[in-house]
Amino acid sequence: MPLEAPARIVGELTSRGYNAEREAVTRLAAAENPNAALERVLEEIPDDALVVRTDHVEAALSTGGAAGAVGAETVAGTEPSPADSTPSVSTGTSSPEDGEPTGGVPVETGGSLSADRSADPAQRSLEIVGDMTGQSTGTGEYSDFVSVFRDRLDRLGAKLRGRVNHRPATAIQDMPGGSEVAMVGLVNDIRSTASGHWLIELEDATGTFPWLVMKDREYADLVGELLCDEVLAMEGTLADDSGIAFVDAMHFPDVPRTHEPSTADRHVQAALISDVHVGSQEFMADAWNAFADWLHTPEARHVEYLLLAGDMVEGVGVYPDQDEELDIVDIYEQYEAFSEHLKKVPGDIEIVMIPGNHDAVRLAEPQPGFDEELREIMSAHDPQIVSNPSMVTLEGVSVLMYHGVSLDEVIAELPEAKASYDDPHKAMYHLLKKRHVAPQFGGHTRLAPEEKDYLIIDEVPDIFHTGHVHKLGFGKYHDVLAINSGCWQAQTDFQKSVNIDPDAGFAPIVDLDTLDVTVQKFS
Structure with missing residues (x-):
């Protein structure tokens, strides 16, 4: 032939x-x-x-x-x-x-x-939005922190100011008691009162103002979802002395309920995976080989895109005594081994990769894409290597790729009924609701201050793809398909210590023309 x-x-x-x-x-x-x-x-x-x-x-x-x-x-x-x-x-x-x-x-x-993956390559369309590789300007100075939070408040606040009659904090302080007021701001503090009510302090560019959420109101349950530094709007009534406002309603930037996802014009599929962890003693080479073999079969002939959401390798020095659990101790040799495994994927599949917290890039998010030396090592498939996070559009279907380190924080901060490792996609729903992939600053997630906030979910994606937590889960939030794709690493000693049983060797496959999901298991 x-x-x-x-x-x-x-x-x-x-x-x-x-x-x-x-x-x-x-x-x-x-x-x-x-x-x-x-x-x-x-x-x-x-x-x-x-x-x-x-x-x-x-x-x-x-x-x-x-x-x-x-x-x-x-x-x-x-x-x-x-x-x-x-x-x-x-x-x-x-x-x-x-x-x-x-x-x-x-x-x-x-x-x-x-596989007979013979579709005309001209039918394919792959665009990247929001890749900040090479755009980092942060120096760690105070002005950088001011810039990033002002940008966050301005851009996410713009999604809220049309819904409420917003007033700045200083203007609210000058209004007479009993007035109906509304404010858009960053959550500066959350604390409970002696009576069991909740006091939320909002901050904007003019100052701060306290809002009291009564424990017996129907929206009091929303307080458990709040994270410091996220942007939201509150409406309520000023106390007689104008020193505090009683909350009547809360508004999040959120995904509009009218959101209608885009779909491809033909039957084409994308495989969404993450957390390969080549170099670890627990890397599941047999499962990966089975996955690569499957991609060569007629059953996988419509899989034309492969999206990897970070942690290609296990890394070096990521946690104490990690070297005792490494099969490959040199970071460059880890990437060379990963590249050999990637070569087993059919060469006519388009690949997009973002880094994760185990990869050889800075830990602070947003994470620029890999440097030129590592790109050269992984160049066999000519993959698109972009920053974490980035928006990728496949034939009209937008996919927000984010490795997912902040999911640990969301799961730790929110009640178990609202976010857990067993249902990682539900934790992702909260990031969509907040329209930010890592809203809380100063917690476990390392964040780098930049001139603009690259972690804002400006445009609503059709698919939200994360990894990091090594658990498989997917579902829809306001018609946005959220997928956490599991991993290719068996349970580590650390995961045993915290009772996490990873979902390893799974590959979620998305039909881009319908946004339906099937899961292929290779372990």
């Missing part, structure tokens, strides 16, 4: 350890004999090259005969016999019948044919 589809060329190059420029792939696919042209390029490419460039292809085509038809000359006007047909470059044999893989074919090459 001639190698005419660009996707098959990419798969073959990936299996041999090469990345490729898109124009180079296009030129190869347009050659009279793409198989022979590809072989000539690989013969002539410099030994130290990792990327097949357009100039490599042009040089090979110019020396290999018209249109690159090397080794495939036939008599004009005649057709080659079946015995003379050029074999498939992906397998070196005739193509398997009925999608069955040929015996002895390496997993990283055989699957491209088995």
Whole structure:
């Protein structure tokens, strides 16, 4: 079978350890004999090259005969016999019948044919929004903290001021007792009174003002959901002395109930995974190999995108005595091993990756994407490597990718009925409600002050994808699909100590045309 589809060329190059420029792939696919042209390029490419460039292809085509038809000359006007047909470059044999893989074919090459992932690459669309890699300006000075919180209040406050008759804190202090008032601000403090009521202090750019939530009011239950530094609006009535307001209503930035998610125009799927943890003694290589094998089957032929939400490797020095649990102790060797595992994924699948707290980037969020040295190590599939968090749009479907460190904080701070490790997607609902992936500053989640707040959920995503907590869970909140994708690491000693049983070896698969989810288990 001639190698005419660009996707098959990419798969073959990936299996041999090469990345490729898109124009180079296009030129190869347009050659009279793409198989022979590809072989000539690989013969002539410099030994130290990792990327097949357009100039490599042009040089090979110019020396290999018209249109690159090397080794495939036939008599004009005649057709080659079946015995003379050029074999498939992906397998070196005739193509398997009925999608069955040929015996002895390496997993990283055989699957491209088995899956028959032959959709026109021109139908694909992948866009990145909010990648802050290379945009960090924070110096840790006081002015940076002021900037990031002002930006948070301005942008999230804008989503609330249209719902209430907002007044600044200083203006409320000057209003007469008994007045109806409303304020948009950051939660500065939450404390209970001796009578069991709740006192919430809101802060805006002018100052602070206290709001009292009576314990017997129906919305008192919402106090248990609040986190310091989140933005919300309160409405109520001023006390006679105007020193405090009694809360009548609370409003969160939230996802509008009128939100209607976008869907793809064709049947196409995305695999959403995270927390691979290559380098750990508990990395589940067999499960990963089973996943990669499955991606090569006809059942997975519609999976054209793979989104990895952080923690590609186990890292080094992430926690005390971690070296005793490492299978690979050098961080660069961990990424090299991860890259080898990634090569087993079909080369015609588009990959997007963000870092996590175990990866070799700064711990403070937002986390820029990997540096050039690590990108080069992981370049075989030409993945899109972006910051944590980032918004990815796949054929019109927006996916907010966030590793999920703040989920630990949400689960710790909120009542168990509202957020738990057993139902990680429900903790994600609260981040959607607050329209911020890590609202609480100064807690367990390390946050970096920048000129703007990159952690705000400005636009409502169609899918919210996280990892980190090593638990599988998914559901919908106001028609936003929330997925926490589990992990590829068996239970560690630390997880045993805190009684966390990870959901390992699962791959949630999303139909982008319907937003339905199926879960494939490989362990």
